[in-house]
Amino acid sequence: MSQALVVVAHGSHLNPDSSAPTYDHADTVRATGAFDEVRTGFWKEEPSLREVLRTVEADEVYVVPMFISEGYFTEQVIPRELRLDGWDVADWESDGLSADVATYTAADTGQTVHYCGPVGTHEAMTDVLVRRAESVTGDPDVGEGFGFAVVGHGTERNENSAKAIEYHAERVREMDRFDEVQALYMDEEPEVDDVTDYFDSDDVVVVPLFVADGFHTQEDIPEDMGLTDDYRTGYDVPADVDGHRIWYAGAVGTEPLLADVLLERAADAGADVSRAVEEVRESTRVAAGGSASPSPPEADD
Amino acid sequence: MLDRHADALVRAAGEGVDFDGLRVSSTPDGYRFETPETTAEGLSEADLRGRADDPYVTNWYFWEREVGGHGRPRRAFLRRAEDAPIHSTDDPDPEEDAGRAVPDRYAALRGSAEAGGDGGEADEADAVDGDGHGAGGDGGLVTEWGQLRIEATLGEGDARRYDLRHVDDADARAADLDSHDDPLDAREVGKLDGRERYRPLKTAPSLRRGWVFPSLDPRALTEAVEAFYPATVANWYREYEGELDVDHWVDTAERQTGIYDVIDELPREGVEYVAEACCVDSQCLRRREWEYDEGDDLAADGGDGPFPCREPCSLVVAAARKWTKLEAEEEREYTFTLTPSEREQVEDIVGAVADGRAAEIREADLSEGANRYRARYLRAKRFADGESDAGDGDTDDATE
Numbered sequence: 001m002s003q004a005l006v007v008v009a010h011g012s013h014l015n016p017d018s019s020a021p022t023y024d025h026a027d028t029v030r031a032t033g034a035f036d037e038v039r040t041g042f043w044k045e046e047p048s049l050r051e052v053l054r055t056v057e058a059d060e061v062y063v064v065p066m067f068i069s070e071g072y073f074t075e076q077v078i079p080r081e082l083r084l085d086g087w088d089v090a091d092w093e094s095d096g097l098s099a100d101v102a103t104y105t106a107a108d109t110g111q112t113v114h115y116c117g118p119v120g121t122h123e124a125m126t127d128v129l130v131r132r133a134e135s136v137t138g139d140p141d142v143g144e145g146f147g148f149a150v151v152g153h154g155t156e157r158n159e160n161s162a163k164a165i166e167y168h169a170e171r172v173r174e175m176d177r178f179d180e181v182q183a184l185y186m187d188e189e190p191e192v193d194d195v196t197d198y199f200d201s202d203d204v205v206v207v208p209l210f211v212a213d214g215f216h217t218q219e220d221i222p223e224d225m226g227l228t229d230d231y232r233t234g235y236d237v238p239a240d241v242d243g244h245r246i247w248y249a250g251a252v253g254t255e256p257l258l259a260d261v262l263l264e265r266a267a268d269a270g271a272d273v274s275r276a277v278e279e280v281r282e283s284t285r286v287a288a289g290g291s292a293s294p295s296p297p298e299a300d301d
Numbered sequence: 302m303l304d305r306h307a308d309a310l311v312r313a314a315g316e317g318v319d320f321d322g323l324r325v326s327s328t329p330d331g332y333r334f335e336t337p338e339t340t341a342e343g344l345s346e347a348d349l350r351g352r353a354d355d356p357y358v359t360n361w362y363f364w365e366r367e368v369g370g371h372g373r374p375r376r377a378f379l380r381r382a383e384d385a386p387i388h389s390t391d392d393p394d395p396e397e398d399a400g401r402a403v404p405d406r407y408a409a410l411r412g413s414a415e416a417g418g419d420g421g422e423a424d425e426a427d428a429v430d431g432d433g434h435g436a437g438g439d440g441g442l443v444t445e446w447g448q449l450r451i452e453a454t455l456g457e458g459d460a461r462r463y464d465l466r467h468v469d470d471a472d473a474r475a476a477d478l479d480s481h482d483d484p485l486d487a488r489e490v491g492k493l494d495g496r497e498r499y500r501p502l503k504t505a506p507s508l509r510r511g512w513v514f515p516s517l518d519p520r521a522l523t524e525a526v527e528a529f530y531p532a533t534v535a536n537w538y539r540e541y542e543g544e545l546d547v548d549h550w551v552d553t554a555e556r557q558t559g560i561y562d563v564i565d566e567l568p569r570e571g572v573e574y575v576a577e578a579c580c581v582d583s584q585c586l587r588r589r590e591w592e593y594d595e596g597d598d599l600a601a602d603g604g605d606g607p608f609p610c611r612e613p614c615s616l617v618v619a620a621a622r623k624w625t626k627l628e629a630e631e632e633r634e635y636t637f638t639l640t641p642s643e644r645e646q647v648e649d650i651v652g653a654v655a656d657g658r659a660a661e662i663r664e665a666d667l668s669e670g671a672n673r674y675r676a677r678y679l680r681a682k683r684f685a686d687g688e689s690d691a692g693d694g695d696t697d698d699a700t701e
């Protein structure tokens with residue numbers, strides 16, 4: 001039986017780069033050959049969520065949302081637009097973090113759709129956050145002497161988004177790899193503006209739990225933390241702030257290992273992808289020495 | 302002749318072949334081989350193998366062994382790309398499914414190169430008929446799909462190869478264009494227009510020129526087309542089969558939640574303007590098939606491209622949200638004092654912006670009402686606030 005992976009994301013009418021990570025990770029998974037087809041669909045770009053399923057030939061489709069947390073998009077917009085017959089958020093049996101998979105028939109195509117939880121709440125996302133720290137410092141063993149901050153929106157927009165931040169911060173803490181670990185928020189305490197107040201370590205890696213770079217990750221957060229007065233002039237990595245070196249990583253969603261989370265989500269939903277998981281973990285690994293610097297900012301919508 | 306054709310033909314003969322005019326079967330007296338042009342009976346296996354380079358055989362092999370995908374949009378699209386009957390032999394109504402027979406198609410696919418031409422670069426415009434089919438100047442069968450030009454030719458073993466480029470680059474030498482092999486490059490090619498601006502609507506007629514995918518195989522062609530114009534092949538095929546699922550304005554508006562919940566309050570008249578503003582061919586190459594409601598058509602022209610639009614797209618929904626808010630305002634009466642030329646100039650400015658011509662008007666072309674100096678003069682004279690009038694600052698684009 002042929003199986004397809006469909007990655008669904010927000011996309012943008014204004015920012016040409018917002019879909020780039022989605023395309024990149026889909027390409028990584030496609031290259032593993034684990035799925036007969038790998039496609040992308042968007043709320044704001046094309047193919048739209050309404051029409052992506054009809055571009056897929058397979059009868060068995062694994063849909064993974066490129067979203068950070070469970071909420072309005074994963075619970076209302078995506079299932080409605082995909083026409084998942086009989087969708088009920090209760091079928092996920094989620095506490096706000098634990099959505100796994102629920103299976104439906106798409107009303108317009110008749111395909112069997114395994115609708116997975118978002119990438120942001122999968123446990124493998126913790127590894128991506130850490131990998132992001134390795135990428136930005138160029139050190140595959142980074143940890144000792146470093147603090148680690150995960151940054152999110154906060155509860156104002158969506159309670160579950162803060163839950164996801166706490167969840168990953170706790171898991172990184174349990175790894176006992178970094179000297180200190182802290183969850184920070186854009187619109188509530190502990191605030192990312194005060195990042196240096198929360199760390200004793202000289203070096204602090206800051207990773208926003210966002211799927212794509214945009215207004216928040218490229219303009220707000222760098223300015224809030226004092227990396228720069230004006231995002232347009234850019235900032236250093238690391239940047240000196242109040243006697244600390246801040247290694248600002250940009251959106252975790254751009255990290256190549258995120259492709260692994262797509263695979264894990266599909267695997268949890270019953271897709272046969274075991275070999276591909278190994279392959280992606282290996283091919284996206286950080287080589288010692290090479291530091292990745294964030295791309296220049298772009299306005300988001 | 303290729304062994305893979307001969308082997309496959311012998312293998313298939315047992316069950317019988319009936320495809321695009323080729324009929325092959327196995328009888329007690331040997332193989333029977335029939336095309337519209339010839340019939341042979343009592344053939345040995347070697348005789349049958351000897352016919353494996355017949356165009357009817359290589360055509361069968363290509364469609365049945367390489368393309369496959371019966372009932373799939375991609376197969377239908379590839380059939381269209383060489384003006385073949387979409388459903389080959391099993392179509393119940395050949396009148397509805399006209400197309401060229403194999404010899405005619407092969408002659409066209411081989412183009413002038415095999416028909417006595419020089420096989421060199423095209424130096425004349427390709428003629429494309431009303432259905433979008435024509436003969437390529439440098440030897441192939443040309444179809445168009447929006448701003449895409451697809452030229453099909455015969456490659457190794459008569460497998461099809463496709464040259465894909467912008468319609469306006471029909472006559473360009475491939476060497477003068479940026480060449481691509483990976484169909485997914487189409488995502489990058491289609492991202493920005495010729496002025497390096499982001500194209501949020503993939504079917505806007507603003508595809509840049511200057512690129513070519515010179516030799517795609519069938520799978521890669523459909524991938525590239527999918528990247529340029531997502532879901533257009535799938536929807537075209539649904540429509541061809543009489544199964545296009547159209548969601549009209551009312552259905553779409555009522556489905557919305559969150560910040561788009563309001564758009565069902567846009568007056569019907571406003572929906573007319575939306576279709577007129579966004580969906581005509583000068584703005585979008587999809588042919589609008591959605592109307593205000595079932596049996597309640599909009600007056601605006603839907604366009605006449607090959608691929609349909611089955612419901613208001615996200616861009617139109619987002620724009621409609623803005624218009625819904627604006628239309629909620631009460632009208633007021635204003636009194637302006639303008640000279641006749643100034644009044645005309647205001648119309649010129651609106652026209653130039655609406656037609657996307659404003660940036661093209663030359664600095665010193667003062668005969669144009671939308672010329673920058675003319676507009677600045679008018680502002681200085683009539684709009685007392687002078688320099689920048691920043692508006693109400695309501696520039697939120699929906700993030701939900």
Ligand code: SF4
Pocket residue numbers: 502504579580581585586587588589610611612613614615616617
């Ligand atoms: S709704 Fe209008 S602008 Fe949008 S894709 Fe359809 S025809 Fe084009």
